[in-house]
Amino acid sequence: MTVSITDNPSDRRSLHERIAADLRDEIMSGDLTPGAHLPSTTQLKARFNAANATIQKALQLLKDERLVVGRAGAAVTVRERRQQTVRPAAFMAPAAPGEPYRWLTEAAKQGSRAISTLLDVTEIRPPADVSTALGLAEGETAVLRRQILSIDGEPVELVKSYYPLDIARGTAITDRRRIRGGTPAVLAERGFPPRLSVDRVSARIPTQEQYQALSLPSDLPVLRTLRVVYSDDDRPVEATVMVKAGHLYELQYEFTPE
Template structure:
């Protein structure tokens, strides 16, 4: 499936009220998408995360780490970070799947995402990423960093994705009012 390629569109992932966007995307490409929740924890934010979420350096965030699978093959590592003031005491901080997804929960909590900024880049994977994604020594990965902000520009989620690059296309669509 990965070798044939598939198209990934960001809109379903940043729109509240959807179903499992990854499962739906994989099905559209003729595959079965699933995910494994690897870790949910309060962690010290890496410098880039703290800056993006506009928190003090060394501040704590909630991390949700997932492994995305396509036809039971690992294709993406996703780390999503949430400000502690938003996530603590909610399902974002619990080690379980969130009904309707994190973006839907954020909207229900009063933090409806209104704007997203995404950066896409290619790089060599780390040894840990190479192992987790079952890549040989000659494969690169695509990275995608997505920052969601709610009304007034409040950062509510930063996701850092590391994807198998082979066969992957990313599409961006936007409406300009």
């Protein structure tokens, strides 16, 4: 699709950022498929009425974002692993006894090597939205398990999971080690099997922590999911904040008519 960019005083981005935005959208929507060559520099110069240096700056942004690969003087191609689709429903049920956390097994089904690295386990006062979701009193603390998820050596998600103290104490949730089968298995053993999960998804500019943990190339928006897990009697037993790079991931939810 050919698009010409004209001066638009309401768009304060530099020209190379606007060019990168258009190409990024074509990559993420599938118009430029994995392995496909981007148009040549000459074609891009004509399409966007831009100088060679401007085109090269736009392409460098896409390279930094891990969407394309290529070197100066050679064709630039869309990476094979571009935007990934994540199905949250696939990760909800606890893993079978002795089995790895389902996030790891689901990634393996896609031919990827997934690793979960536990960064910290501590007792902390959660953010206000998490405290409200867990029904905590003002100033009440919870157990936090913070981890980074990586696929094929690249950090893809920063995960902060919070648990009420009366549920977490005396369990592996408070231990600074990975849990076989993940915390859903511990909650189920504790008598709090997951019955309902509610996601709230928003797009945000990354915080300093998120920027560093995910090795982000710029301040492109991240996807922030606040997931609250409820057990019997609608009791909230877990609240997790998951942050992914917005230009590399999309979320897929399935619904059936009531």
